Amino acid sequence: xxxxxxxxxxxxxxxxxxxxxxxxxxxxxxxxxxxxxxxxxxxxxxxxxxxxxxxxxxxxxxxxxxxxxxxxxxxxxxxxxxxxxxxxxxxxxxxxxxxxxxxxxxxxxxxxxxxxxxxxxxxxxxxxxxxxxxxxxxx
Amino acid sequence: xxxxxxxxxxxxxxxxxxxxxxxxxxxxxxxxxxxxxxxxxxxxxxxxxxxxxxxxxxxxxxxxxxxxxxxxxxxxxxxxxxxxxxxxxxxxxxxxxxxxxxxxxxxxxxxxxxxxxxxxxxxxxxxxxxxxxxxxxxxxxxxxxxxxxxxxxx
Amino acid sequence: xxxxxxxxxxxxxxxxxxxxxxxxxxxxxxxxxxxxxxxxxxxxxxxxxxxxxxxxxxxxxxxxxxxxxxxxxxxxxxxxxxxxxxxxxxxxxxxxxxxxxxxxxxxxxxxxxxxxxxxxxxxxxxxxxxxxxxxxxxxxxxxxxxxxxxxxxxxxxxxxxxxxxxxxxxxxxxxxxxxxxxxxxxxxxxxxxxxxxxxxxxxxxxxxxxxxxxxxxxxxxxxxxxxxxxxxxxxxxxxxxxxxxxxxxxxxxxxxxxxxxxxxxxxxxxxxxxxxxxxxxxxxxxxxxxxxxxxxxxxxxxxxxxxxxxxxxxxxxxxxxxxxxxxxxxxxxxxxxxxxxxxxxxxxxxxxxxxxxxxxxxxxxxxxxxxxxxxxxxxxxxxxxxxxxxxxxxxxxxxxxxxxxxxxx
Numbered sequence: 001x002x003x004x005x006x007x008x009x010x011x012x013x014x015x016x017x018x019x020x021x022x023x024x025x026x027x028x029x030x031x032x033x034x035x036x037x038x039x040x041x042x043x044x045x046x047x048x049x050x051x052x053x054x055x056x057x058x059x060x061x062x063x064x065x066x067x068x069x070x071x072x073x074x075x076x077x078x079x080x081x082x083x084x085x086x087x088x089x090x091x092x093x094x095x096x097x098x099x100x101x102x103x104x105x106x107x108x109x110x111x112x113x114x115x116x117x118x119x120x121x122x123x124x125x126x127x128x129x130x131x132x133x134x135x136x137x138x139x
Numbered sequence: 140x141x142x143x144x145x146x147x148x149x150x151x152x153x154x155x156x157x158x159x160x161x162x163x164x165x166x167x168x169x170x171x172x173x174x175x176x177x178x179x180x181x182x183x184x185x186x187x188x189x190x191x192x193x194x195x196x197x198x199x200x201x202x203x204x205x206x207x208x209x210x211x212x213x214x215x216x217x218x219x220x221x222x223x224x225x226x227x228x229x230x231x232x233x234x235x236x237x238x239x240x241x242x243x244x245x246x247x248x249x250x251x252x253x254x255x256x257x258x259x260x261x262x263x264x265x266x267x268x269x270x271x272x273x274x275x276x277x278x279x280x281x282x283x284x285x286x287x288x289x290x291x292x293x
Numbered sequence: 294x295x296x297x298x299x300x301x302x303x304x305x306x307x308x309x310x311x312x313x314x315x316x317x318x319x320x321x322x323x324x325x326x327x328x329x330x331x332x333x334x335x336x337x338x339x340x341x342x343x344x345x346x347x348x349x350x351x352x353x354x355x356x357x358x359x360x361x362x363x364x365x366x367x368x369x370x371x372x373x374x375x376x377x378x379x380x381x382x383x384x385x386x387x388x389x390x391x392x393x394x395x396x397x398x399x400x401x402x403x404x405x406x407x408x409x410x411x412x413x414x415x416x417x418x419x420x421x422x423x424x425x426x427x428x429x430x431x432x433x434x435x436x437x438x439x440x441x442x443x444x445x446x447x448x449x450x451x452x453x454x455x456x457x458x459x460x461x462x463x464x465x466x467x468x469x470x471x472x473x474x475x476x477x478x479x480x481x482x483x484x485x486x487x488x489x490x491x492x493x494x495x496x497x498x499x500x501x502x503x504x505x506x507x508x509x510x511x512x513x514x515x516x517x518x519x520x521x522x523x524x525x526x527x528x529x530x531x532x533x534x535x536x537x538x539x540x541x542x543x544x545x546x547x548x549x550x551x552x553x554x555x556x557x558x559x560x561x562x563x564x565x566x567x568x569x570x571x572x573x574x575x576x577x578x579x580x581x582x583x584x585x586x587x588x589x590x591x592x593x594x595x596x597x598x599x600x601x602x603x604x605x606x607x608x609x610x611x612x613x614x615x616x617x618x619x620x621x622x623x624x625x626x627x628x629x630x631x632x633x634x635x636x637x638x639x640x641x642x643x644x645x646x647x648x649x650x651x652x653x654x655x656x657x658x659x660x661x662x663x664x665x666x667x668x669x670x671x672x673x674x675x676x677x678x679x680x681x682x683x684x685x686x687x688x689x690x691x692x693x694x695x696x697x698x699x700x701x702x
Contacts, residue, residue: 024369025365025366025370025373026366027358027366027596035597035598037595037596038365038594038595038596058596063370067371067374071371071374102356102662103356103357103663104357120597120610123610123613128606129609131423131605133424135605137603138424138425138601138602139426139428184543185545188543188544191544192551192554195539195542195544195558198558199558202561204557204558204560206565206566208404209401209402212400212550216550220547220548282543293470
């Protein structure tokens with residue numbers, strides 16, 4: 001499957017983006033290199049008989065179908081438990097926010113709070129910040 | 140361990156029955172005898188290893204080369220190993236009356252070894268490092284006897 | 294000195310592969326049972342980890358991607374998850390054993406039973422991860438672990454006939470009374486522990502924690518080609534000391550107390566004390582390595598923010614994984630499980646994890662899209678391929694040999 005990324009013209013002929021190879025399971029990082037998430041799945045949109053990727057999908061809800069089988073169902077079940085309050089749709093990062101695809105998928109500097117971190121936020125508030133010294137980098 | 144042994148014993152029984160049938164009643168217990176001899180050799184080897192460990196420890200203590208806490212743990216570990224070896228061996232049924240002699244010989248040696256290591260352990264705990272050489276002077280001969288048993292059987 | 298400080302990451306990583314508690318006992322056991330007949334396998338494993346650590350470190354410096362990141366990216370989420378499960382089991386079983394190993398070293402110094410020390414050791418390991426700078430941590434425990442060089446001194450004091458030793462090393466033979474399967478089992482155990490997967494996870498992640506960039510490739514190489522051989526030298530000296538003192542006496546090694554016995558005999562109380570300090574530092578360093586590696590692998594599989602250089606609140610999930618790992622391992626070892634046996638059994642999981650870890654590294658290190666001009670040269674590729682084949686053979690043979698020999702008994 002060939003999916004058209006942000007700037008297909010930049011690629012040399014014969015080296016088109018492959019969704020599976022260049023996008024799926026790649027690390028998403030902020031413009032300063034801070035890890036954000038993995039590309040757990042892609043949101044696809046069909047236009048003029050072609051598929052276009054429109055967003056990166058994040059989190060266990062997005063990953064579970066790709067794990068298939070019993071394992072996938074297990075991950076999905078755990079995810080549902082963990083994210084009881086969420087609307088059921090996996091968090092997404094619009095491809096318009098993507099600056100570059102290389103060894104990692106780098107986002108644009110302006111990208112604000114992506115709200116892809118429900119578990120991180122919960123862990124921080126309920127466990128880590130309650131331990132003295134959580135705000136200080138040990139370096 | 141026990142499950143495996145049980146399986147092996149069951150296998151032994153089947154083989155023994157087959158041999159019995161084939162030889163028309165002239166039974167041979169060589170298979171279980173062989174097992175027993177191997178087990179005895181392994182026991183002697185493991186016991187000799189524990190005794191030799193203690194012997195080297197005593198040698199180090201004599202030269203003032205080892206600390207009390209260290210020797211205490213060293214002898215304790217060796218003693219524990221030896222006790223396991225002993226109880227493992229004594230819990231086995233000797234296959235024939237002919238094996239009783241061997242069993243008695245090895246079991247005497249094991250008793251002697253356990254006593255020697257106990258004495259070392261107790262002395263170290265009491266801080267009597269200076270006495271270790273005296274207490275442990277029988278260790279080399281004891282280890283030699285255990286090794287001789289092993290060599291006889293293999 | 295500056296050179297030495299630059300390689301402490303390599304040294305600390307190598308300590309986890311060559312002189313952690315399982316390897317301390319295994320090296321001594323192998324020396325006592327097989328003399329010098331398995332030294333060659335130690336050398337084979339050493340070259341393998343050097344080749345792949347260099348590759349993993351190079352990928353970290355050039356592409357900025359740690360190893361487990363690549364594992365999921367190249368193998369997909371399903372096989373990646375299988376590797377995560379297997380590697381995590383190896384790492385956690387090792388961590389549990391290391392916590393006991395630190396406590397055992399303290400027991401040998403104090404004669405207070407080791408289980409009483411385990412909770413304090415666990416807390417101390419966590420505090421170091423929580424509060425101490427990465428570089429400080431790696432320098433303290435890397436350099437202090439080098440105190441194990443006392444075993445090298447002990448080997449010289451035991452005054453072997455070197456010609457004889459050389460002959461045994463170069464003409465390895467299965468000793469009388471040992472079966473070939475047992476010999477092969479220990480050969481595999483030595484190899485698998487030299488190349489144990491958490492080393493490359495820790496090494497590549499540590500490189501990123503130290504902010505390696507392409508200009509640091511020289512540092513990567515010095516770490517891989519100096520740090521790991523130093524670890525291998527320590528393992529070799531422990532094996533040699535046992536081969537010289539315990540092998541002739543017919544001692545079979547099961548306990549840490551026997552491992553350090555040659556230093557006591559050869560060098561006295563001072564040597565023994567140094568050996569115990571070295572064991573403490575090495576097992577503590579291996580605890581840090583395995584605890585951090587469990588956090589690194591989970592966080593990198595799921596794409597979370599990770600690392601101990603940032604404030605813990607910014608990498609909450611990573612720190613939570615480390616805390617849970619430490620608590621679980623501490624609880625496991627407090628049940629009184631034999632720590633040395635625990636590391637032996639982790640070999641089963643290494644069989645799955647080894648090929649699934651090294652294949653992605655080799656693939657990505659060859660990919661010019663990641664590596665540009667720093668992609669693998671012919672030598673790295675030849676060695677990398679040869680070792681991938683060895684790793685595959687070993688992963689297939691490990692389990693049957695383990696069952697056939699009842700884990701080398």
